[in-house]
Amino acid sequence: MFDERKPAPHTSSRASRSLSLQPARAKPGGTTTTTKPGAAARPEVSQPRPSARARVRRTLGQVLPEAAVSTIGTTLAKAQIKTHSVLGDPMQFGRASLARECPLCGHRGRFWSHGTPPRSEAMCPRCLSLERHRLLHLLVDAHQPTAFDGRDVLHFAPEGCIRDRLAQISRYVTADLSGRGVDLQCAMEAIPFPDGAIDTVIANHVLEHVDDDIVAMREVRRVLKPGGMAILSVPIIHGWDETYEDRTIVAPADRRTHFGQEDHKRMYGRDFSDRLRRAGFGVEIFRADPASEIRYGLRRGDQFFLARPDRPAATTEV
Numbered sequence: 629m630f631d632e633r634k635p636a637p638h639t640s641s642r643a644s645r646s647l648s649l650q651p652a653r654a655k656p657g658g659t660t661t662t663t664k665p666g667a668a669a670r671p672e673v674s675q676p677r678p679s680a681r682a683r684v685r686r687t688l689g690q691v692l693p694e695a696a697v698s699t700i701g702t703t704l705a706k707a708q709i710k711t712h713s714v715l716g717d718p719m720q721f722g723r724a725s726l727a728r729e730c731p732l733c734g735h736r737g738r739f740w741s742h743g744t745p746p747r748s749e750a751m752c753p754r755c756l757s758l759e760r761h762r763l764l765h766l767l768v769d770a771h772q773p774t775a776f777d778g779r780d781v782l783h784f785a786p787e788g789c790i791r792d793r794l795a796q797i798s799r800y801v802t803a804d805l806s807g808r809g810v811d812l813q814c815a816m817e818a819i820p821f822p823d824g825a826i827d828t829v830i831a832n833h834v835l836e837h838v839d840d841d842i843v844a845m846r847e848v849r850r851v852l853k854p855g856g857m858a859i860l861s862v863p864i865i866h867g868w869d870e871t872y873e874d875r876t877i878v879a880p881a882d883r884r885t886h887f888g889q890e891d892h893k894r895m896y897g898r899d900f901s902d903r904l905r906r907a908g909f910g911v912e913i914f915r916a917d918p919a920s921e922i923r924y925g926l927r928r929g930d931q932f933f934l935a936r937p938d939r940p941a942a943t944t945e946v
C-alpha cells in the first residue's frame with residue numbers, strides 16, 4: 629500500500645505457505661455476502677472500470693500463458709522504477725561512487741538513486757532493493773535459526789525483494805490492509821489469528837500508517853507465541869523527544885505537510901521504544917556496524933526494533 633516501501637515488484641503466483649496458520653476470525657472488511665431465503669434479488673451494483681494495466685494484463689492473458697504475462701509485467705514494472713531513477717537524478721552517473729554490495733542478489737557496483745527527492749546510491753539496480761531491505765536481509769541472516777527457520781511468520785506489507793527468501797525458509801503468511809498481492813487482508817489493529825499463534829511478525833514502515841499504533845502493537849503482542857519476536861521499523865525524527873500526532877489532521881495534503889506523506893498518521897520521535905514498552909514489549913535495537921553500512925549501501929544509523937513480549941521492559945542495543 630506504500631509504493632516507496634515496495635520498489636521490487638513480485639509475482640502473485642507464489643503459493644501461500646500458510647500450512648499451519650489458519651485465521652481464527654473473519655477478516656475485517658471482508659466481502660462475504662449472504663442471501664436470505666426468499667429475499668428479493670439486489671439490484672446490480674456497477675463495478676469500477678479496470679485499470680489500464682489490468683486491461684492490458686487481461687488481453688495478454690488471452691494469448692499468452694499466465695507465467696509469461698507475469699514475467700512481462702514484472703519486467704515492465706522494474707523498467708518503470710529504473711526509468712524513474714534515471715529521470716529523477718540524471719546526473720547520478722556523472723558522480724563518483726563507491727562500489728557497493730547487495731546482500732540480496734549479489735550485485736557489486738554502483739547503486740542507483742531512488743525516492744522523491746532522490747536519495748543517492750539507495751537502490752540496487754539488479755533486484756531493486758532499498759537500504760532497509762538490505763538491512764532486513766542482514767537481520768534475517770543474524771536471526772534465521774531462531775526466528776525464521778520452520779517458524780510461523782506473519783509479514784505485513786511485505787517487501788517484494790525479500791518475501792521469496794522468507795517463504796522458502798519459514799511457514800510464511802503475508803498481510804496488508806489493501807489485500808492486494810498478499811495472502812490475507814487485515815488491519816494491523818485486528819489480526820485474525822488466535823493468541824500465541826505466530827513466532828515472528830514483521831512490519832516495516834507500517835505503524836505510521838495505522839489509525840491507532842498502540843492498539844496495533846498490543847495486537848501484535850497478542851498473536852506472538854511466548855519467545856516470539858516482532859521486527860518493526862518506522863521513520864523517526866531523532867531530534868524529537870516525542871512523537872508528533874494530531875488526529876484532527878486528516879486531509880491528505882495536510883498529512884503530507886505535517887507527517888511527510890499523505891497516508892501517514894503521525895511522525896515518530898525517539899519515544900518509539902517507549903510506545904512499544906507501553907504495549908508490553910521489551911525492546912532491542914538491531915543495526916549494522918559502520919563498515920557494513922558502507923559496504924551494503926545502508927542508511928547511516930538505520931535500525932530495526934526487535935520487540936519481544938517476554939523480555940523485561942528495557943531497551944538494549946545488540
Ligand SMILES: [Zn+2]
Pocket residue numbers: 730731732733734735752753754755756757
Ligand atoms: Zn540486489
